[in-house]
Each structure stands twice: as C-alpha cells, then as structure tokens.
Amino acid sequence: xKASDMxxxxxxxxxxxxxxxxxxxxxxxxILEDAGYEPAETMEEAxxxxxxxxSIRENAEQRVWGRIDRFRLEKKKRGGVIIGITGCMAERLxxxxxxxxxxxxxxxxxxxxxxxEMLRNVSPDNPQINVLLSHEETYADIVPVRTDKNxxxxxxxxxxxxxxACSYCVVPYTRGAERSRDPKTIxxxxxxxxxxxxxxxxxxxxxxxxxxxxxxxSADGNVNFAQLLEAVAKISPDLxxxxxxxxxxxxxxxxxxxxxxxxxxxxxxxxxxxxxxxVMLEKMRRKYTREWYLERxxxxxxxxxxxxLTTDVIAGFCSETEEDHKATLxxxxxxxxxxxxxxxxxxxxxxxxxxxxPDDVPEETKTRRLNEIIALQSRMSLLSNEKxxxxxxxxxxxxTSKKSExxxxxxxxxxxxxxxxxxxxxxxxxxxxxxxxxxxxTLIAKLKQH
Ligand code: 5AD
Ligand code: SF4
Numbered sequence: 001x002k003a004s005d006m007x008x009x010x011x012x013x014x015x016x017x018x019x020x021x022x023x024x025x026x027x028x029x030x031i032l033e034d035a036g037y038e039p040a041e042t043m044e045e046a047x048x049x050x051x052x053x054x055s056i057r058e059n060a061e062q063r064v065w066g067r068i069d070r071f072r073l074e075k076k077k078r079g080g081v082i083i084g085i086t087g088c089m090a091e092r093l094x095x096x097x098x099x100x101x102x103x104x105x106x107x108x109x110x111x112x113x114x115x116x117e118m119l120r121n122v123s124p125d126n127p128q129i130n131v132l133l134s135h136e137e138t139y140a141d142i143v144p145v146r147t148d149k150n151x152x153x154x155x156x157x158x159x160x161x162x163x164x165a166c167s168y169c170v171v172p173y174t175r176g177a178e179r180s181r182d183p184k185t186i187x188x189x190x191x192x193x194x195x196x197x198x199x200x201x202x203x204x205x206x207x208x209x210x211x212x213x214x215x216x217x218s219a220d221g222n223v224n225f226a227q228l229l230e231a232v233a234k235i236s237p238d239l240x241x242x243x244x245x246x247x248x249x250x251x252x253x254x255x256x257x258x259x260x261x262x263x264x265x266x267x268x269x270x271x272x273x274x275x276x277x278x279v280m281l282e283k284m285r286r287k288y289t290r291e292w293y294l295e296r297x298x299x300x301x302x303x304x305x306x307x308x309l310t311t312d313v314i315a316g317f318c319s320e321t322e323e324d325h326k327a328t329l330x331x332x333x334x335x336x337x338x339x340x341x342x343x344x345x346x347x348x349x350x351x352x353x354x355x356x357x358p359d360d361v362p363e364e365t366k367t368r369r370l371n372e373i374i375a376l377q378s379r380m381s382l383l384s385n386e387k388x389x390x391x392x393x394x395x396x397x398x399x400t401s402k403k404s405e406x407x408x409x410x411x412x413x414x415x416x417x418x419x420x421x422x423x424x425x426x427x428x429x430x431x432x433x434x435x436x437x438x439x440x441x442t443l444i445a446k447l448k449q450h
Pocket of ligand 2: 165
C-alpha cells in the first residue's frame, strides 16, 4: 500500500534557536513528507510532536524543558502520540533524554534522514536514538518544505557545522565539523525559489566566509564564498541575496568587493564582535584583535559606505574586568552598529571555557554590564535610524504590518525594518519609500510618488 492510500500521520515541529534550526525543521518536514507524513498546525492534532532544539545558552535549554513537559501532558491525554527531541539538545544530552522515558525519540542534527525509520521502529519499549555526527551530510539534495508564511524570503543552508573553537561555544560539539554544500545544489534551490515567486534568499552558515567547495573533477572548479555569492546574485537582479554569519577573522576583501559589484547583494553584514577587549578576545579564542576588527569595519565602509553592520556581544565572560567591559562599550560606540544581539555569558558544559576558566563574574555584575550594553546599543540604533530620515530606500515588502492592516512592512537592503501605508500594494514587491520618522527599531516611511 502506498503512503498516499493511508490516513496520513501528522507531525508537529516546534523550532527553537537560530535560522539554521528553522531551515533544519524545513529539511525534516521534507524528509517526513516523502515518508507519508503531513505537517500539523498544532500539537493537539499531531501524531508526532518534535522539538527542534537549541543549546547555545542555558536559558534556551530551559525554555525547551518547559515545552517538553507540555508535550508529555499531551501524550498522557491521548494514547499513541510520539514525542521527540531533535537538534542541538539531542546531540548534547544524548541518551540522558531517554532516561525515565522523558521522550521516545532523540535525533541529532546529522540524522534527519533516519527519522522515518526511527518513527517506524519506535514503541514504548523501544525508544529511538541517533546522534551520530557526519563529515559529509549537508542534506544537499533535499528540497526544504518552506515554513515561512510570506513566500517572499527563504533561508538556504550552504554549509553545516563549525571548525572554529570559540571557547564559550557549544556549536562545534552539537553540530559537528564544518562541511560545505555542493554549489550546484545551492544554485538549483535558489533558482527554484525564484521561479516560485520568492524574491530574497539568505545563505546560511556558522561561518560563511570559510565556505569552500572543491570539485574533484576539475582543477579550477573550486568555489569560495565570494564566488558562490556572485553566482547566486546572477540568478536575477530581482532576487535579493543576504547571508549570515560572517566571521571577522575570515571575511575577505573579495567578499566585500563582490557585494559592492552587485546591487542585489544586500548591503548588510552580521559581524559578531563578542567583545572589545583583546584579553577577552584571546580567551574566547576568536583569533582576531580589536584593531583587526576595526580595520575590517573601515574596509567595509570604504568600499560600501551604506553597508548595515550588526553584531553579537557577550557580557561577563570569564574574568572580564570593568576595563574589559568598557572596551566593549567603546568599540560599540566607535563602530556605531545598526543593531545587535546581546547576551550575558552562560557556561556551557564541555566547552573549553567550562573546562579551563572559572565562570567568576558575579550574576549581578553580568546583568548590569549587559544592561549598559543594551542601553548603549538602543541609543546607537536610534542614531543610526535618525540618519536615514529623509532618505529614499528600495524595500522588498514582506507582508502587512503587525500593528495595522493598512500598512506594509519590508526591509531595506541594509536590513532595517520599514513600515509604510500599503496604498494598494502587497507583499513581494520592490517599492521606493521615503523615511519620515523612526524609532530605535523601525523606520517609518511613505511611498515615493512617481
Ligand atoms: N553564552 C552567551 N552567549 C553565547 N553565544 C554563544 N555561546 C554563548 C554562551 N555560552 C552567543 C554569541 C554568538 C551567538 C549566536 O550566541 O554571541 O555569536
Ligand atoms: Fe560558535 Fe565560534 Fe563557531 Fe560561531 S564561529 S558557531 S561562536 S564556535
């Protein structure tokens, strides 16, 4: 009997963490659809309930634990429901998650092809686990089932894993070694999205600048990130290209010049600095100095003056002094980031920092420093937005604004959110807008009259 002849089983996946995890959920849905499952909108209608998880900070894991309790309640209410954990927490906690029958299934980030088989074999006495990490798996041939609601902007994974060893970070342990995906499959996926009406793709990797594809069949067939970016940009001038995340130690002049050459490569770089203190950067094993970072910023701005710059910052890393913290604040002020993701350090078991450095900055100090960082950034974000008032931007509309039906929202090339009256327009359109005012988070605009 074919899967289509049966009553289809429904799978509900809740996604936590980064954009890469969102894309992984889409890959899982594709694999499961091929095996005869269909996506469920809510957990109440699902036969299989999965949490695709994140381990990057302790509070990310805490949130997932809360949801697992909720899943278990659902399982108790209805017989025959299978609950599982996939992604980084599955990889980090492994068979601990099967103890006391917490869940029925545990699948690490490289094992999603085995989900259908695991679901076939699972039973109360036979919980399933696959947490093997791979050096090859990139899910290159799998066409993700898009879960974005807008049909305008989609993520494409171009690589998996990470070969850096930032001392605070659990990602190399949970997602394994870095591997790049065949560029032909990336281009095919982007072309397919464009032909289905998508107008923006975001190329994803933990460190996109180290993307490298070696073609064994031709001597000059190697592809680096700049070349991949160019190839995707050439698909159509109406397909905007974004990418994330760049690493300050690896972002090359070639990438910066390629961005400048193509109007449809968005003028935005997410360049996590983490700290402005050389002592902290060394301890974090980031492999660059404050001066190196500032030089990269100067280079970007000299080649692409209107480039949006955003960053990640960690407050209160091991033995961080008041002087180190001030160095972070002064770097933020010097660069003037458009926005930032800001965190207080949380020790992750198994990382180099957890093994070597005491987590010795008191909680209140971490929180106070983080608050100072957030306050400074919101001033900088407002300043950056104020500079755009009166300017005209070409935005790609993504949908109606959350606050008002009569308004659309879209993003500028530099990745700023813009809200403006719809005046009969819809999503997926490129429109010229003039900024009339702003908050620290949003540009408020009006349509340019032609
Ligand atoms: N504690 C706090 N923040 C962390 N990040 C990664 N690991 C940790 C940690 N242990 C932050 C970094 C990274 C972002 C994705 O998460 O800033 O760039
Ligand atoms: Fe973690 Fe560093 Fe890799 Fe980013 S580059 S995923 S912070 S180890």
